[in-house]
Amino acid sequence: MTHLAPVIHQSHDLLPVRPPETVSMRTRDGARLDADLYRPDAAGTWPVLLLRVACGRRTALTSHYAHPRWYAARGYVVVVQDVRGCGTSDGRFRPFEAEREDGADAVAWAASLPGSSGVVAMYGCGYAGMAQWLALAERPAALRAVAPAFAGWDVFSDWAYEGGAFRLADAMGWALRAAAEAARRVEDGTGHRILSDSARSLPIDDEIPSRPQALRDYARYSHYDDWLTNPVPGQAWAALSPKAMLTDMPADVAVLQLGGWYDPRLAGTLDAHDRLAARVRAPVRLVVGPWSADGPAAAPGEAPTLDTLQLAWFDRVLKGQGSDRGGPVRLHDVETGRWHDLPTLPAAEAVLHLASEGLANRQGGRLGPEMPDFEALDVVVHDPRTPVPTVGGHAVPAAAGRFDRAAVDRRPDVATYTSLPLDEPLLLAGRVALDLWVEADAPSFDVSAVLSVVRPDGQVLPLTQGHARVEPGDPTRPLTIAMRAACATLAPGSALRLSLAGSCFPAYPVNPGTGAEPGETRRVDALPITLLIHSGPDRPSRLRLPT
Structure with a gap:
């Protein structure tokens, strides 16, 4: 692993830009899709950057990216299009249903626009990122590169549900x-x-x-x-999801994925990188930075903008300009602000065991590398009238980021397991998982798991989290919870803490304990739930880390 110096981008001789033009196309079934066209006011042809948005092409322009004029001045034709049923485009908006065919039609149309060299790339975040994946699955001939940001990979597990x-x-x-x-x-x-x-x-x-x-x-x-x-994966979800269309995607299109530590769809972004890196011949790169679905989050160090990252990428893969530097995976360290360059995303291989004397809900639980030599039981009572709140993390986009959760960890309905302070720096970079032996006195229950760094000054700052809904009959021996990935260098004197609770509201609905669906559950229907958390040789609850 190497630490990267700041990225230096190639300078550009800026071109004058024509006033924007409103242009329209027809899809294969006759729907009119409207777009704004930005292009250099100079002789020549340029690659096309296509951005297809669901939130209105005029208001979406600068939510995450520079204005299209910025790209046009650097030698690109830029097309910002309202997807079907949005902005001024025809039709009814049904998420993801038409984006495969409409996206491919839009790529072919964009390649024929005035000033186009016939080569098209797509960019955009969130829904616009998923629209790129879906268009790619239709294999439009002019598409040479995609740069989905904060998009995920599977509609069911990245957009609608997490851990059930x-x-x-x-x-x-x-x-x-x-x-x-x-x-x-x-x-x-x-x-x-x-x-x-x-x-x-x-x-x-x-x-x-x-x-x-x-x-x-x-x-x-x-x-x-x-x-x-x-609430269960199946054909209806697969019909909307790039994950189910992997074999349809060409192997010669360059892929730059941009993910954020506080983005709800990060797990899918990482899965997509793993799958594409194994089968795509063109360049494939993943960058995960201090970003949320709503844009930059407060973080140490300097982070490049999405624009500088993808401009350098497009210049290289579309124009052959600039050099290729760095590895396939680039991760921002949320503690130091440095960037780490890796060949792949490491798996969770190191183990810390949970141990307790029954007082984890009084901050008495321990995390350590040695298996405890005795059985322990911690009892956590979830009261639906006062659910444990969501604090920072990724699951509530409007409040995403790193916020001190020390006060939440002092609640009696939160069990915490804390390591000894570190003697030397410890780098975590990669996937995290939890194997938890847990049971409850209700047919259905939730487990919220948060991994944090406890700093010497007492701040407790989340590194990653996971959530699981256990339905009647689901196995819990152990219950494995995927906790997303993390990248942090913990300083000497810091400690790791795992916090467990029966809710994380409003990120996820309060589990009523009855097995009823959320849409059928009134507030008055929810019951208290007692969680029994086991640790020890016979039921070894453990945290798996990428160290």
Whole structure:
């Protein structure tokens, strides 16, 4: 592993840029899709950068990226297109359903635009990132590179559910914004106002927190009910997901993925990199930085912008300009601010065992490399009236990042297991997992797991987290929880802490304990749940780390 110096990008002689033009195309089934076109005001032809957005092409331009004029001045034709049913484009918006065919049609059309060299690349974050994957699966001939950011790979496990639990805050917030846009398109002023207001302050205190009144009243504008009532993977989800289309994707398209430590879809981003690196002949690179789904998060050190990263990438793979430096995987260290360059993402191989004398919910649990020589039982009681709140991390985009969770760890409904302070620096870089022997006095229960660094000054800052919903009959001997990946160099005097709880609200719905679906659960229906957490030789709960 090497530590990278700051990235130095090639300078560009800036070109004048023409005023934007509104242009339209027809999809294979006749739908009109509208776009804005930006191109250099100079003789010649240039590669095309295509951005297809679901949030309105005029308002989406600078949410994460430089304005298209910035790219046009550096020698690109830029096309920003409203996807079907959004902005001013025809049709009804149904997430991901038409993006494979529409995206391929858009690539072919973009390649023929004035100023185009016939070579197309796609970029964009979130939904626009998934739209790139789906277009790629249709193998459009002109597509040479994609740069999906904060996109994930599988709609079910990256957008709708995590560990079997519905992604409440994330999915609800997006559904409300999309429904408000649908109401605006048909000039439903009342619906637009109610849905927009709800999106700004999620109505999670509703009688049915997972299906609030606004989404019940305006279900006709939203996909939300379809997602909420389909809690298991299957063909309906696969039909929307790039993960299920891997074999359809060409091996000669360059891929740059941009992920964030506080992005809800990071796990899918890492999975996509693993799958593509094994089968794609063109360059494949993964960069994970101090970013959330909403953009940069506070972090030590300097981070390049998404624009400088992908401009250097496009210059190299589309124009043959600049040199290739660094490895296939580049990770930002959330503690030091440095960047680490790796050939692959390391697996979780080192082990820390949980140990306790029954007082982990009084901050008495321990993490250590040695297996404890005695059996232990920690009891955690989850009270649905006062669920353990989400603090930082990735699962509530509006509040994502690293926030001190010391006060949450002092709650009696949180079990904590803390290592001894470190004598020397420790680098964690890669995937994390937890094998937990746990049971409950209810047919269904949740386990929220957060791994943090405890700094010498007492701050407890999350490094990564995972969540699991256990349904009646699910195996828990042990329960394996994928905890995403992390990259951090822990300083001497710091310690690691694992925090376990029966809820993480509003990131995920409060489990009522009955096995009922979230959309059918009223607040009054939820019951207290007692969790029994085992550790010791016969039931060895353990944390697996990439050290």
